[in-house]
Amino acid sequence: MVVLSKPAMEQYGLVKNNSCKTNTFFPGIPLIDLSKPDAKHLLVKACQEFGFFKVINHGIPTEFISRLESEAVKFFSLPLSEKEKAGPANPFGYGNKKIGPNGDVGWVEYILLDPQFNFQKFETVFGVTPEKIQAAVHDYVASVKKMACDILEKLAEGLNIQPKNVFSKLLMHEQSDSVFRVNHYPPYPDLHGRNLIGFGEHTDPQIISVLRSNNTSGLQIALKDGSWLPVPPDQNSFFVNVGDSMQVLTNGRFKSVRHRVLANSLKSRVSMIYFGGPPLSQKIAPLPSLLMNGEEDSLYREFTWFEYKMSAYKSRLADNRLGLFEKVAAS
Ligand SMILES: C=C1C[C@]23C[C@@]1(O)CC[C@H]2[C@@]12CC[C@H](O)[C@@](C)(C(=O)O1)[C@H]2[C@@H]3C(=O)O
Ligand SMILES: O=C(O)CCC(=O)C(=O)O
Numbered sequence: 001m002v003v004l005s006k007p008a009m010e011q012y013g014l015v016k017n018n019s020c021k022t023n024t025f026f027p028g029i030p031l032i033d034l035s036k037p038d039a040k041h042l043l044v045k046a047c048q049e050f051g052f053f054k055v056i057n058h059g060i061p062t063e064f065i066s067r068l069e070s071e072a073v074k075f076f077s078l079p080l081s082e083k084e085k086a087g088p089a090n091p092f093g094y095g096n097k098k099i100g101p102n103g104d105v106g107w108v109e110y111i112l113l114d115p116q117f118n119f120q121k122f123e124t125v126f127g128v129t130p131e132k133i134q135a136a137v138h139d140y141v142a143s144v145k146k147m148a149c150d151i152l153e154k155l156a157e158g159l160n161i162q163p164k165n166v167f168s169k170l171l172m173h174e175q176s177d178s179v180f181r182v183n184h185y186p187p188y189p190d191l192h193g194r195n196l197i198g199f200g201e202h203t204d205p206q207i208i209s210v211l212r213s214n215n216t217s218g219l220q221i222a223l224k225d226g227s228w229l230p231v232p233p234d235q236n237s238f239f240v241n242v243g244d245s246m247q248v249l250t251n252g253r254f255k256s257v258r259h260r261v262l263a264n265s266l267k268s269r270v271s272m273i274y275f276g277g278p279p280l281s282q283k284i285a286p287l288p289s290l291l292m293n294g295e296e297d298s299l300y301r302e303f304t305w306f307e308y309k310m311s312a313y314k315s316r317l318a319d320n321r322l323g324l325f326e327k328v329a330a331s
C-alpha cells in the first residue's frame with residue numbers, strides 16, 4: 001500500500017481510541033461449542049440477542065485455513081501493479097481502498113470471489129500456481145459452507161421449525177448466490193490516539209456470514225444501545241453474523257448485526273469471509289411457521305434476493321438497507 005500523509009488518511013474515517021465499550025459490564029460474545037447437544041438453543045439465543053457469535057469445535061481442518069491464508073498473504077505482498085491486474089472489483093476481483101460502487105472507502109485491500117470461481121481473470125497474477133490457489137479456495141469454502149449449513153440446521157431445530165433444511169437448502173442450492181472475500185488491513189502510522197476505519201459500519205445483506213481472521217484485533221459489533229464492542233481475535237475459531245435476509249426470514253427474531261473493522265496500528269489483519277446467499281430468484285419473506293400460521297403480520301414486504309441485491313448495490317455501506325423493505329405500521 002502507498003504511504004499517505006495524515007490529512008490524506010483522514011478520508012478513510014477516524015475514531016477516538018476510547019470510543020468503545022470497555023468498562024461497562026458485559027457478559028461477552030456468545031461462544032457456541034458446535035459439538036454440544038445444547039448448541040441449537042444457544043445459537044437461537046445468540047441470533048436473537050446479538051446476531052453474532054463465536055464457534056468452536058467447528059470441524060474445519062487447520063490445514064485448509066493455513067494453506068489459504070498463506071496464499072492470501074503471498075498475494076497481498078505482490079507489488080500493487082501486479083495485484084491490480086486482478087482488479088477492479090466490479091463486483092469480483094482485487095479492490096484497494098474503494099468498497100462497493102458508491103464512494104465508500106476504507107484502509108483495506110481485498111479480493112472478492114464468486115465461490116463458483118472463475119480464475120481466468122487471476123491467471124496472470126497468480127502466475128504459475130492458479131490451480132494451487134483454486135484448490136485452496138475450493139477446499140476452504142466447501143468446508144466453511146458445510147459448517148454454515150450445520151449451523152442453519154441447528155437454528156431451524158432450535159426454532160422448532162421443519163424441515164430442518166429450510167434455511168440450509170438456500171446455501172446448498174446449486175445456484176446459491178454466495179460470495180467469498182479475503183480482506184487485508186495493513187498497519188498504519190500513529191495517528192495520536194485515533195483509529196483508522198478499515199471497513200466502515202454495515203450489515204451483511206446475505207443470510208449468514210462466516211468469518212475467520214488471523215490474531216489481529218479490529219472487528220467490532222454494535223450493541224442494542226449503539227455502543228461498539230470490540231471482538232477479541234481468535235485465529236482458531238470462527239465468527240458468525242446474521243445477515244439481513246435471515247432477519248427477514250425470521251420476521252425480525254434474529255438480528256442482522258451492524259459491524260465494522262478498525263485498522264490496527266501495529267499489525268496486519270487478514271480476514272476471510274464466506275457470505276452465504278440464496279439463489280437470485282429466491283423469495284425472501286418470513287417463514288409461515290414463524291408467523292404463527294397467519295397470526296403474526298410480516299414486518300417486511302415481499303421481495304426476491306435479486307431485488308434486494310440490486311437495491312443493496314445502490315446503497316452506501318452504512319445505509320439501513322432493510323428500511324426500504326419494511327412495512328409501514330398501520331396506525
Ligand atoms: C457499499 C457496498 C459494498 C457492498 C455492496 C454495497 O453497495 C453495500 C453492501 C456491501 C457488502 C457488505 C458485505 C460484503 O462485504 C459485500 C461483498 C456484500 O455482499 O455487501 C459488500 C459489498 C461489496 O463490497 O461489494
Ligand atoms: O474483515 C473483517 O474482519 C470484516 C469485514 C466485513 O465485515 C465484510 O467484508 O463484510
Ligand SMILES: [Fe+2]
Binds near residue numbers: 204
Ligand atoms: Fe461485513
